[in-house]
Amino acid sequence: MYDGGKILIGLIIFAGLVTFPLWNNIGKATVKPDPKIDTPEIQKMAVKKCVEPKAVMKTVHMKMLNDWRDAVVREANRVYIADDGKQYAMSLQNTCMKCHSNKSKFCDECHNYAAVSPYCWDCHIKPKEKET
Amino acid sequence: MINRRQFLKIAGISSIAGLGGISVSNVLKRNWLEASQVEPDPKAIVGKRWGMVVDMRRFNTEEDYRVVMDACHRVHNVPDIGNPKQEIKWIWKETYEHAFPSQEFENPYIEERLKEKPFIVLCNHCDNPPCVRVCPTKATFKRKSDGIVMMDMHRCIGCRFCMAGCPFGARSFNWRDPRPFIKKENVEFPTRTKGVVEKCTFCYERLATGLIPACVDASREAAKKAGKEPGLIFGDLKDPNSEIREVLSSNFTIRRKPELGTMPSVFYIIGG
Numbered sequence: 001m002y003d004g005g006k007i008l009i010g011l012i013i014f015a016g017l018v019t020f021p022l023w024n025n026i027g028k029a030t031v032k033p034d035p036k037i038d039t040p041e042i043q044k045m046a047v048k049k050c051v052e053p054k055a056v057m058k059t060v061h062m063k064m065l066n067d068w069r070d071a072v073v074r075e076a077n078r079v080y081i082a083d084d085g086k087q088y089a090m091s092l093q094n095t096c097m098k099c100h101s102n103k104s105k106f107c108d109e110c111h112n113y114a115a116v117s118p119y120c121w122d123c124h125i126k127p128k129e130k131e132t
Numbered sequence: 133m134i135n136r137r138q139f140l141k142i143a144g145i146s147s148i149a150g151l152g153g154i155s156v157s158n159v160l161k162r163n164w165l166e167a168s169q170v171e172p173d174p175k176a177i178v179g180k181r182w183g184m185v186v187d188m189r190r191f192n193t194e195e196d197y198r199v200v201m202d203a204c205h206r207v208h209n210v211p212d213i214g215n216p217k218q219e220i221k222w223i224w225k226e227t228y229e230h231a232f233p234s235q236e237f238e239n240p241y242i243e244e245r246l247k248e249k250p251f252i253v254l255c256n257h258c259d260n261p262p263c264v265r266v267c268p269t270k271a272t273f274k275r276k277s278d279g280i281v282m283m284d285m286h287r288c289i290g291c292r293f294c295m296a297g298c299p300f301g302a303r304s305f306n307w308r309d310p311r312p313f314i315k316k317e318n319v320e321f322p323t324r325t326k327g328v329v330e331k332c333t334f335c336y337e338r339l340a341t342g343l344i345p346a347c348v349d350a351s352r353e354a355a356k357k358a359g360k361e362p363g364l365i366f367g368d369l370k371d372p373n374s375e376i377r378e379v380l381s382s383n384f385t386i387r388r389k390p391e392l393g394t395m396p397s398v399f400y401i402i403g404g
Contacts, residue, residue, distance in 0.1 A: 067168070073284045076277060077170040078340050090170070094320055122325035123285060125209075125317055 033113040036105040041098060050099075051082050062118075065092065093124050101127040175342035179368030181259075181279045182334050183397035184348070185379050186252050190355070190363030197225055197252060200364060203350030204332070209323040211313030220304040220324075222332040223347055225250035234391050246402060252363070254347075255302040255332035256388060256396030257281045263294035263303065272329075279397065280334045290327035299392050303331045369397060 068090040071077040080088045089095050100106045103126045204223045231251040261281045271287035295303045309326045335345035348366040355362040367376030385399040
C-alpha cells in the first residue's frame, strides 16, 4: 500500500471526527424532559382530567390538534365529544391553553427535547406566563 | 424434506394467521381519533346563504365609518401597519370610482354627492368566487353550508393567486410579521403570520358561537345609542322572512362589479 501511514492517520482522524458527537456526549446525562401540569388553573380543578386520558393525549395530541383544526375551520364543527361524553370547545387558544397556561414548561419541554418545532405560535397567541 | 404440497399449505396457513392477527390487533387497539365525535355548537347561528346590506344613507360622519372598521379590526387582530403598500384590511373605505367602476359607464351623470362619498367595502363572499377557483391549496374555500368564503390560514402558502383573482381587492398579504403592529391583541382569536393572505370571513368564529358579525354588531350598537337605523344589515339571503330580504325587497340596491358574474353577497343602498 502506497502512503499507508498517511492513509491510516487520515482514516483515524476521519473516524474520530465522524464519531465526535458520540464520544463527546459519553457519560453526560441529558436532562429528561419533565413537562409540568401544575398550573393554577389545573390546581383548582376538582377532577384533574384532560379531554382524554393522559396516555391517549401523550400519543395522539398532535393528530388530535390536526383533526380539531380541520373540524373547526373547514367543517364548522366546534364541539368535541370526549370519550366520557363530556363536551369541549375545540380551540387551542381558548380550551387547551386555558388550563395548560405554562407553554414553556408544558409544550416546549418535550418539543425541544425531541427537536420538533410546530409553528402553532406563529399565529396562535400563547398564554402569558408569569416568571417563576 | 417437505414436498411442494406441504410447503404451500404451511405458507397459506401462516399468511392467513398473519393477516388475521393484524386485524384482530387493530380491533383490540382502539383508534381514539376515529372513534371521536364532533358536532357544531348548539348556540351557532345557521343560515343557508349569508349576505350583507350596506346602507350608505347611514354613513355620514367619520365616526360612522370608524365604528364598524375598528370593531372588526380589533376583534380579529388586524394590524395597523401604516404603510399603504403593506396595509392589511378586512373592512375599509373606498372611493365611489374604485368601488363601482362600471357605474361610470352606466351613468356618468350620477349625483355628485355620491362620487365624493367614501363607501364601506369588504369581502363580497361571492357566489362564484374567483379567489377560490385559483387557490392551489384550497386554503380559501366556499363553505357549502352557508356560502361564506373562508380562509384556512394553516394551508395558505402565500402565493397570492387569490389576490390577483379577486376583483374587489378584498385580500391583503402579510409582507411582514403583523404582531408588532397590533395595538391590543384579542387573546381569543389568533393573529396571522408573515406570508399568508387574509380577509374578512363574515365572522365565522362569532356566528359559530351565536354572535352576529362584529361590524354589524358595532353598527347596531352605535345606531341604538344615536336613535338611528343601523348602516349594516346581516342575514340569510335564502330565508324569505329574514330582515335582510325585507330590506332588499323594499330598497333599490346595487352590487359591486356585477358584470364580472361573481355574484357578490354584499349589497349597497347608495342613496335615497
